Amino acid sequence: MAILVTGGAGFVASNVIDRLLAGNEIVFAVDNLSLGSVQNLEHYRGGGSFRFIEADLADVDAYRAAIAELTRQTPIHEVWHLAANSDIRAGSLDSALDLRDTFMTTFNTVRLMDEFSIRRLIFASSSAVYGDRRDVELAEDSGPLLPISNYGAMKLASEALISAAAQRFMEKALIFRFPNVVGMPATHGIVLDLVNRLRTSPELLSVLGDGSQKKQYLHVTELVDAMMWCRDHGDRGLDVFNIGPDDSGVTVRQIAEEVVAAVAPEARIQFGVGKQGWIGDVPHFRYSIEKLKRLGWEPSLHSGDAVRRAIAEISQQGCLDGGGKF
Amino acid sequence: MAILVTGGAGFVASNVIDRLLAGNEIVFAVDNLSLGSVQNLEHYRGGGSFRFIEADLADVDAYRAAIAELTRQTPIHEVWHLAANSDIRAGSLDSALDLRDTFMTTFNTVRLMDEFSIRRLIFASSSAVYGDRRDVELAEDSGPLLPISNYGAMKLASEALISAAAQRFMEKALIFRFPNVVGMPATHGIVLDLVNRLRTSPELLSVLGDGSQKKQYLHVTELVDAMMWCRDHGDRGLDVFNIGPDDSGVTVRQIAEEVVAAVAPEARIQFGVGKQGWIGDVPHFRYSIEKLKRLGWEPSLHSGDAVRRAIAEISQQGCLDGGGKF
Numbered sequence: 001m002a003i004l005v006t007g008g009a010g011f012v013a014s015n016v017i018d019r020l021l022a023g024n025e026i027v028f029a030v031d032n033l034s035l036g037s038v039q040n041l042e043h044y045r046g047g048g049s050f051r052f053i054e055a056d057l058a059d060v061d062a063y064r065a066a067i068a069e070l071t072r073q074t075p076i077h078e079v080w081h082l083a084a085n086s087d088i089r090a091g092s093l094d095s096a097l098d099l100r101d102t103f104m105t106t107f108n109t110v111r112l113m114d115e116f117s118i119r120r121l122i123f124a125s126s127s128a129v130y131g132d133r134r135d136v137e138l139a140e141d142s143g144p145l146l147p148i149s150n151y152g153a154m155k156l157a158s159e160a161l162i163s164a165a166a167q168r169f170m171e172k173a174l175i176f177r178f179p180n181v182v183g184m185p186a187t188h189g190i191v192l193d194l195v196n197r198l199r200t201s202p203e204l205l206s207v208l209g210d211g212s213q214k215k216q217y218l219h220v221t222e223l224v225d226a227m228m229w230c231r232d233h234g235d236r237g238l239d240v241f242n243i244g245p246d247d248s249g250v251t252v253r254q255i256a257e258e259v260v261a262a263v264a265p266e267a268r269i270q271f272g273v274g275k276q277g278w279i280g281d282v283p284h285f286r287y288s289i290e291k292l293k294r295l296g297w298e299p300s301l302h303s304g305d306a307v308r309r310a311i312a313e314i315s316q317q318g319c320l321d322g323g324g325k326f
Numbered sequence: 327m328a329i330l331v332t333g334g335a336g337f338v339a340s341n342v343i344d345r346l347l348a349g350n351e352i353v354f355a356v357d358n359l360s361l362g363s364v365q366n367l368e369h370y371r372g373g374g375s376f377r378f379i380e381a382d383l384a385d386v387d388a389y390r391a392a393i394a395e396l397t398r399q400t401p402i403h404e405v406w407h408l409a410a411n412s413d414i415r416a417g418s419l420d421s422a423l424d425l426r427d428t429f430m431t432t433f434n435t436v437r438l439m440d441e442f443s444i445r446r447l448i449f450a451s452s453s454a455v456y457g458d459r460r461d462v463e464l465a466e467d468s469g470p471l472l473p474i475s476n477y478g479a480m481k482l483a484s485e486a487l488i489s490a491a492a493q494r495f496m497e498k499a500l501i502f503r504f505p506n507v508v509g510m511p512a513t514h515g516i517v518l519d520l521v522n523r524l525r526t527s528p529e530l531l532s533v534l535g536d537g538s539q540k541k542q543y544l545h546v547t548e549l550v551d552a553m554m555w556c557r558d559h560g561d562r563g564l565d566v567f568n569i570g571p572d573d574s575g576v577t578v579r580q581i582a583e584e585v586v587a588a589v590a591p592e593a594r595i596q597f598g599v600g601k602q603g604w605i606g607d608v609p610h611f612r613y614s615i616e617k618l619k620r621l622g623w624e625p626s627l628h629s630g631d632a633v634r635r636a637i638a639e640i641s642q643q644g645c646l647d648g649g650g651k652f
Contacts, residue, residue, distance in 0.1 A: 092494070095487075099433060103483070107425060131489065143469025144566060145482075146489040153490040156471075157429070157483030161421075163457065163472040164479040168418070240470060 009036025128152030333409030335362025454478030
């Protein structure tokens with residue numbers, strides 16, 4: 001039996017695939033390669049436990065054909081649905097992007113799981129489903145859910161679909177609400193963005209907002225740890241987990257200073273005005289991970305450690321083309 | 327300035343249009359006529375304040391063309407988005423139905439409001455967004471939101487889209503979570519269903535489930551009252567309101583007995599087994615309308631009164647074709 005990873009060429013997926021293969025699973029990956037990179041998959045090639053098919057998962061016929069091809073010899077018993085538009089800003093400018101790459105990929109995943117009798121789903125949702133609730137500690141049962149970005153809206157819409165499908169035919173459905181995640185192979189995000197800016201202009205690091213925005217960050221290795229833990233220790237049925245670090249986060253100012261220290265210690269930092277960098281950005285939120293801790297998993301890195309490790313990794317990774325995308 | 331009513335040929339919409347026209351508004355209606363009926367609109371024809379265009383709102387080009395045509399002389403300043411697949415059971419069998427008629431109609435409405443600079447939206451959401459939470463009194467900020475039907479999922483997905491759009495460009499966005507609504511011109515629902523069954527076989531009324539399912543019902547005239555009240559008394563920005571009666575509801579058994587008394591007093595009632603009629607049905611929920619009451623609106627009818635009035639109206643309305651649809 002195999003595990004299907006959607007968005008398989010992306011940042012989180014490549015860390016998930018590493019872990020699944022290390023656990024002797026057979027892994028099938030699909031990706032449209034719009035944000036992900038085949039480079040992330042190169043080192044699996046030739047291994048008998050891994051197969052990749054390029055397909056647009058928003059196109060149900062292409063997606064169905066890919067699954068039919070992959071399952072010719074080995075059936076799929078679990079899906080890790082990680083495909084999504086991860087460029088929140090781009091989705092704010094063009095709502096069709098999140099519709100297609102985040103929502104329709106979920107709609108088609110659920111539909112094809114039903115068609116191919118696959119009953120276990122792990123889904124990468126987001127803290128963005130909560131919207132801007134900066135005064136509240138956000139637990140999994142917090143409401144209302146009023147996202148302020150199309151990205152958050154289409155993650156919430158995906159959760160809703162999965163919730164209804166879980167009732168209909170799934171044996172297990174895990175919804176993970178991701179925090180900001182850092183690490184390698186980065187395709188987007190503040191650390192990569194700041195490292196790249198500083199490489200382009202090594203004397204001045206220009207930062208959106210006044211630098212006081214404080215957010216929590218989790219290193220991708222811990223994110224994958226937490227997901228594996230819940231998958232192996234949780235109950236059957238539908239469940240939702242916040243995943244995050246257990247601290248109050250770090251400010252953009254701290255991250256900028258760490259990036260400067262690692263990449264170009266002589267550079268000056270120039271901050272903008274206001275707390276919010278762009279419409280749809282949630283400037284600050286407090287995340288409860290009590291449910292995750294009750295199940296027995298705790299993060300070992302603080303947000304600051306996670307960012308520091310990611311800066312070290314990313315600043316080693318060489319220059320990037322295409323505005324921060326591979 | 328005109329008001330656009332989507333799903334304009336439907337049950338709730340025809341009551342909304344009556345009220346808007348009585349308030350001297352200019353009303354434009356669009357509908358794909360898949361569930362609604364032009365009969366509901368006949369009596370407006372020829373009046374200078376009303377125009378109807380048949381269009382499939384899931385088709386953005388057809389929808390855009392309809393709005394362009396309607397706004398040639400009179401711009402639209404407010405949208406009442408009431409179009410949706412209201413047949414929850416059908417949506418459980420074919421998820422593409424709720425995707426198209428509930429979700430994509432919302433996606434296109436939001437997109438075209440942005441294109442045509444329309445900044446006020448009133449949206450018909452549903453108690454189904456809450457899922458099956460029978461132990462909890464459901465307020466607007468209750469969580470988690472884990473719908474158990476595709477219908478509820480696509481209503482929640484629509485709310486999410488509207489929430490993000492409100493942040494981006496809307497002046498006012500009101501989300502109303504409807505309870506079970508009864509009244510005329512009924513196109514679906516338990517009262518119409520039972521009346522039609524009894525007309526088909528006047529000796530035996532066969533009922534899904536054991537009859538103990540208890541739900542709240544609001545009469546459509548009160549629903550429209552409440553929406554108008556919130557529209558005229560609420561704040562700017564995004565707001566969510568439960569609308570419902572202020573009681574604990576009536577059982578299916580009571581409704582069945584009332585229908586028998588009104589339509590065929592000699593008929594025998596035969597109940598099924600279990601509390602849940604079909605997958606995706608929420609057997610019982612408790613709805614808080616405290617927020618609505620704080621704004622100054624209260625229902626005057628109890629669930630039982632609303633059902634009784636609807637039975638009287640519907641049993642007068644003559645026989646219906648097409649399995650309860652006009």
